[in-house]
Amino acid sequence: xxxxxxxxxxxxxxxxxxxxxxxxxxxxxxxxxxxxxxxxxxxxxxxxxxxxxxxxxxxxxxxxxxxxxxxxxxxxxx
Amino acid sequence: xxxxxxxxxxxxxxxxxxxxxxxxxxxxxxxxxxxxxxxxxxxxxxxxxxxxxxxxxxxxxxxxxxxxxxxxxxxxxxxxxxxxxxxxxxxxxxxxxxxxxxxxxxxxxxxxxxxxxxxxxxxxxxxxxxxxxxxxxxxxxxxxxxxxxxxxxxxxxxxxxxxxxxxxxxxxxxxxxxxxxxxxxxxxxxxxxxxxxxxxxxxxxxxxxxxxxxxxxxxxxxxxxxxxxxxxxxxxxxxxxxxxxxxxxxxxxxxxxxxxxxxxxxxxxxxxxxxxxxxxxxxxxxxxxxxxxxxxxxxxxxxxxxxxxxxxxxxxxxxxxxxxxxxxxxxxxxxxxxxxxxxxxxxxxxxxxxxxxxxxxxxxxxxxxxxxxxxxxxxxx
Numbered sequence: 195x196x197x198x199x200x201x202x203x204x205x206x207x208x209x210x211x212x213x214x215x216x217x218x219x220x221x222x223x224x225x226x227x228x229x230x231x232x233x234x235x236x237x238x239x240x241x242x243x244x245x246x247x248x249x250x251x252x253x254x255x256x257x258x259x260x261x262x263x264x265x266x267x268x269x270x271x272x
Numbered sequence: 273x274x275x276x277x278x279x280x281x282x283x284x285x286x287x288x289x290x291x292x293x294x295x296x297x298x299x300x301x302x303x304x305x306x307x308x309x310x311x312x313x314x315x316x317x318x319x320x321x322x323x324x325x326x327x328x329x330x331x332x333x334x335x336x337x338x339x340x341x342x343x344x345x346x347x348x349x350x351x352x353x354x355x356x357x358x359x360x361x362x363x364x365x366x367x368x369x370x371x372x373x374x375x376x377x378x379x380x381x382x383x384x385x386x387x388x389x390x391x392x393x394x395x396x397x398x399x400x401x402x403x404x405x406x407x408x409x410x411x412x413x414x415x416x417x418x419x420x421x422x423x424x425x426x427x428x429x430x431x432x433x434x435x436x437x438x439x440x441x442x443x444x445x446x447x448x449x450x451x452x453x454x455x456x457x458x459x460x461x462x463x464x465x466x467x468x469x470x471x472x473x474x475x476x477x478x479x480x481x482x483x484x485x486x487x488x489x490x491x492x493x494x495x496x497x498x499x500x501x502x503x504x505x506x507x508x509x510x511x512x513x514x515x516x517x518x519x520x521x522x523x524x525x526x527x528x529x530x531x532x533x534x535x536x537x538x539x540x541x542x543x544x545x546x547x548x549x550x551x552x553x554x555x556x557x558x559x560x561x562x563x564x565x566x567x568x569x570x571x572x573x574x575x576x577x578x579x580x581x582x583x584x585x586x587x588x589x590x591x592x593x594x595x596x597x598x599x600x601x602x603x604x605x606x607x608x609x610x611x612x613x614x615x616x617x618x619x620x621x622x623x624x625x626x627x628x629x630x631x632x633x634x635x636x637x638x639x640x641x642x643x644x645x646x647x648x649x650x651x652x653x
Contacts, residue, residue, distance in 0.1 A: 240580055250276040253281070253282040253320075254447075258444070262448040266448065266452070269438050272452055
């Protein structure tokens, strides 16, 4: 169960202190992130989105496709 | 396979069956009379343009959107989708609410979830960055009630496209179309204007790296002085016919009411085009802005907040025609003086057209100018 703040908007996850320090050093040198948490959130969102969008099936059947193609042809798009 | 829709699912709301019994049944539900803007939102929810949103937002989504620019499940989203109701609205005992137009014709059925109040001032501040009523989006927010109803759209009536049916494609259709054309990288171009040379330059710069461009003009209620819907579509048809390679452009309209929310609206524009199957979107100077409410490149900066948006923004600076360069340039690539430059000012263009003048060809293609000059009412009054 994640440990949450009073407002339940944030939770705590553990990362190695050495990694934390590396990130901290990096973001002090390069502006853009206000904190290690901001950096980790950014990177995780990027990575998670990449995994979530893999192999998402199209929301239509082959019959749908034929009907759509017929309309697109009739309208001059195909 | 086209790119994943926003939130991983292209929402499709089923159509209301049109039997008399069903219509009678609908009339027994509580009713909400909805505005034209809401009708258009229903159209966009039902065909997946606003995926993954399935209806009008509840409190958890609303609060997270205005505070954190994300839905309650962390999906990027910057402008709430709300259904305002009169202060004296009572939900009734049914779990369903029938949404009707001004003629009480049923437009859709909402599965009622919540009735709650919002602070319009907070909404204005968080969405538009200002509480000034001079901002058109803020004025509209203040004119709405502060009570909203949330719920999933269960079904919708056939929602017409205001005479533009033949140019209105759904995300399902554009996704099939792009695959059929063999396009993988598709750059979207959002517009609410007739195209001048600067627009064409942006589009063709995008087209230089993409397989195709999706020109998606916004039709619907606009500000006085904006080009009319008919003129926007006809001018684009003239441009595409005369100046674009065959099979490089899909021109289709989007029914949508501009919010003029600048950077936050730029994100929504990107999300909608992602749902159409686009991999990229062109974002220009002061995208979706109005007056001086937003910094000229605020709509570029905001994309840094969204590593998980799933559509790549391509940023463009302001273009102008430089007499010394003898071509289109921008401040990054042109060393010449302001006096050598001809800026693509909408105000200047409007004045020229109002006095029956044809703009120079460095400013607008003659075929495009002709469409505007031939129109009796090129501008919204």
